[in-house]
Amino acid sequence: MSDIGCSFISTTRFLLQIRFLRVGLLFFLLSILLLISGEAVLAQTLMDTGAAMSIGTEMDAGGAQSSTKQAPRGGAVGKLGEANAQRNAEINNAAGESAEATPAADNAADSGKPAPAQPRGDILKEGWWGPGGYISPIKLPLYILVFLIWVGCASWLNSDQERLKKESREALNFLYLMLYLVVGTIFFFVPIFWAAFPATVLICIVPVMIYVVVRNKPLAPHEKVLTGEHLFYLYAVAMNKIGVKIKVKKRQSYQTGPSIEMETIGKNIDPKILQGRLIVARNSPGYNLFREHIYDALTGNATSLMFDFTPERTVIRHLVDGVWLDLAPVPRVIEKGKGKDNLEEMLESAKLLIGANTNDRRSRQTGIFVAALGGGKKKKKYEAEFISQGTKSGEAVMIQFTASKVPFKSLNELGMRPEVQPKLLEQLNAPQGIFIVSAPPTNGLRSSMDVFTRTCDRFTRDVVNIEDAALPTEAIENIVLVQYDSSKGETPLTVLPDALFKEPHALIVRDMSALETLQLCCREVDMHRLFITTIRAKDGVEAILRFLATKIPPQQFISRLNGVINQRLIRKLCPACKEPYQPAPQLLQQLGLRPDQVKEFYRTRTPLPEPEERKRGICPNCNGIGYRGRTALFELLVMSDSVRELILSNPNPASIRQQFTKEGQTGFLYEGIHLLIKGETTVEEFSRVMKM
Numbered sequence: 276m277s278d279i280g281c282s283f284i285s286t287t288r289f290l291l292q293i294r295f296l297r298v299g300l301l302f303f304l305l306s307i308l309l310l311i312s313g314e315a316v317l318a319q320t321l322m323d324t325g326a327a328m329s330i331g332t333e334m335d336a337g338g339a340q341s342s343t344k345q346a347p348r349g350g351a352v353g354k355l356g357e358a359n360a361q362r363n364a365e366i367n368n369a370a371g372e373s374a375e376a377t378p379a380a381d382n383a384a385d386s387g388k389p390a391p392a393q394p395r396g397d398i399l400k401e402g403w404w405g406p407g408g409y410i411s412p413i414k415l416p417l418y419i420l421v422f423l424i425w426v427g428c429a430s431w432l433n434s435d436q437e438r439l440k441k442e443s444r445e446a447l448n449f450l451y452l453m454l455y456l457v458v459g460t461i462f463f464f465v466p467i468f469w470a471a472f473p474a475t476v477l478i479c480i481v482p483v484m485i486y487v488v489v490r491n492k493p494l495a496p497h498e499k500v501l502t503g504e505h506l507f508y509l510y511a512v513a514m515n516k517i518g519v520k521i522k523v524k525k526r527q528s529y530q531t532g533p534s535i536e537m538e539t540i541g542k543n544i545d546p547k548i549l550q551g552r553l554i555v556a557r558n559s560p561g562y563n564l565f566r567e568h569i570y571d572a573l574t575g576n577a578t579s580l581m582f583d584f585t586p587e588r589t590v591i592r593h594l595v596d597g598v599w600l601d602l603a604p605v606p607r608v609i610e611k612g613k614g615k616d617n618l619e620e621m622l623e624s625a626k627l628l629i630g631a632n633t634n635d636r637r638s639r640q641t642g643i644f645v646a647a648l649g650g651g652k653k654k655k656k657y658e659a660e661f662i663s664q665g666t667k668s669g670e671a672v673m674i675q676f677t678a679s680k681v682p683f684k685s686l687n688e689l690g691m692r693p694e695v696q697p698k699l700l701e702q703l704n705a706p707q708g709i710f711i712v713s714a715p716p717t718n719g720l721r722s723s724m725d726v727f728t729r730t731c732d733r734f735t736r737d738v739v740n741i742e743d744a745a746l747p748t749e750a751i752e753n754i755v756l757v758q759y760d761s762s763k764g765e766t767p768l769t770v771l772p773d774a775l776f777k778e779p780h781a782l783i784v785r786d787m788s789a790l791e792t793l794q795l796c797c798r799e800v801d802m803h804r805l806f807i808t809t810i811r812a813k814d815g816v817e818a819i820l821r822f823l824a825t826k827i828p829p830q831q832f833i834s835r836l837n838g839v840i841n842q843r844l845i846r847k848l849c850p851a852c853k854e855p856y857q858p859a860p861q862l863l864q865q866l867g868l869r870p871d872q873v874k875e876f877y878r879t880r881t882p883l884p885e886p887e888e889r890k891r892g893i894c895p896n897c898n899g900i901g902y903r904g905r906t907a908l909f910e911l912l913v914m915s916d917s918v919r920e921l922i923l924s925n926p927n928p929a930s931i932r933q934q935f936t937k938e939g940q941t942g943f944l945y946e947g948i949h950l951l952i953k954g955e956t957t958v959e960e961f962s963r964v965m966k967m
């Protein structure tokens with residue numbers, strides 16, 4: 276009982292909190308009054324106004340019996356009179372006062388006898404509820420029940436929308452209230468109770484069902500409501516409360532919460548040890564918090580997750596599209612009787628999972644694990660690399676994810692403009708020479724190189740791909756794979772002679788910046804072979820100079836170099852929430868654009884003043900970041916004789932860049948302006964990428 280009392284109090288509190296619900300309460304009280312005694316009062320009022328009307332025969336002291344014999348007739352209020360009469364008759368029926376009663380409405384048409392009107396004062400004297408026993412012990416509780424159902428649904432609807440930060444909250448609440456008030460009122464006056472009442476129940480339930488279907492759609496399984504599993508759970512909880520024990524298939528704690536599972540992995544480690552680590556981690560107190568953080572990071576499109584533990588607080592960061600985003604710092608709160616706070620317990624669970632020492636918070640510890648997101652066919656696995664390291668003020672932890680899928684398949688998907696593609700293919704399919712593919716660190720060099728390997732001509736010529744067994748790439752049809760093992764101290768040079776023995780037309784050697792390797796490759800170029808290689812560099816010119824830094828004779832290398840491509844990743848504006856604006860003329864001038872060339876640029880959504888911003892909610896497409904996904908800016912530089920001469924005579928980066936520009940070889944600036952005009956990125960993001 277106390278539970279019902281509690282929920283009644285909280286329901287009442289809820290009602291008073293929301294202004295328009297007070298109106299609902301008022302309405303309900305009015306309808307109750309009407310139901311109890313109001314019909315008499317209403318009838319009286321109607322009698323006063325409609326002089327010739329003969330309704331309200333039940334106001335006779337005779338009560339039930341006379342009501343079945345005498346009924347109201349037509350006229351200005353005839354319909355309503357009929358309805359009232361029937362309702363009264365039904366109430367009486369239900370009260371069991373007259374077993375033989377026939378519906379008054381049926382008699383209404385036949386009966387010609389006007390009923391004697393009762394003087395007004397007498398009616399209310401009979402008792403506060405009116406004469407004739409109008410309270411139906413069945414119908415009144417049913418209406419109260421339906422009202423409570425409505426309050427319960429409205430309360431849940433409101434709090435659920437609040438929790439999910441739905442922008443539609445107030446509008447939906449209002450709609451739900453109006454449905455109950457307006458349609459409910461109409462149904463209240465429908466004479467056939469057993470049709471009107473179920474319809475009123477439907478008004479309360481159907482909108483909520485529709486809401487649930489729409490709300491469940493985008494949510495993770497554990498957040499869905501009214502699913503089979505959820506209903507069974509609610510049923511079991513309810514039954515347990517009244518003392519009936521229902522066996523719920525017991526879910527382990529690591530199976531609750533977000534839909535994510537951890538797996539232990541490790542090279543050359545006994546599967547039993549791996550299984551043991553998993554069991555120990557699952558039983559540690561911080562395990563579910565660890566799962567939640569990994570889940571949040573992966574569903575928030577983060578590729579890395581960082582925890583910075585200090586004595587006062589822990590800072591959590593997500594790396595999304597190459598930019599670190601700080602989450603709200605978590606103050607260090609240690610519960611009574613514990614030596615660690617929740618996040619430290621979480622760190623301990625992570626360390627147990629990878630088999631690291633939980634007590635060591637100083638030295639560098641690394642390990643790997645797998646996070647499997649989602650379930651069934653939608654399950655996606657991410658390999659995660661864990662690194663922890665003591666810092667001056669505590670400990671820092673970094674978790675980096677790699678999806679087990681190649682993200683890009685074509686040059687278009689990489690974001691390369693169609694105009695640039697044939698020039699690149701010319702380089703990738705050249706009969707001989709050296710072509711460099713480069714990018715600054717963490718700018719997608721590996722993925723792009725994978726796409727280039729796939730795109731180059733591998734059908735009319737023999738292509739060999741030399742790769743490190745520690746960093747395997749996806750097998751590609753018609754490309755001969757030759758592996759070396761860097762963990763055994765091998766280098767590309769270990770396997771190059773064998774690979775060359777196969778007389779290939781083209782070789783992909785990702786790492787050939789060692790002097791000896793480079794010299795061998797230069798010699799092989801003269802045997803009509805093409806080498807495609809990669810290097811980390813912030814632009815094309817720097818890539819060339821990095822090779823020269825190996826002390827290879829410049830003439831030997833430069834004369835065989837065909838060209839270089841460099842790429843930088845730039846974040847794309849979220850299409851769901853970006854907004855257009857008129858760029859200032861000075862800005863256009865700086866970018867070398869005429870005002871008539873550009874109608875508008877785009878930027879991330881401007882925040883509104885606080886209450887409106889909260890009402891608008893966070894953009895679900897980008898989690899409020901404003902950017903979603905990245906594309907590449909490419910700088911393709913093709914060597915010319917004049918550039919070669921310049922590099923050999925004066926290897927100064929600025930003048931080399933100047934020479935390329937003079938020859939019309941457009942770089943990042945041109946590509947970036949192109950993206951700005953297309954509205955795919957912002958000026959701020961572009962300048963961030965240019966400063967790299």
Ligand SMILES: [Zn+2]
Pocket residue numbers: 849850851852853894895896897898899900901902
């Ligand atoms: Zn957005």
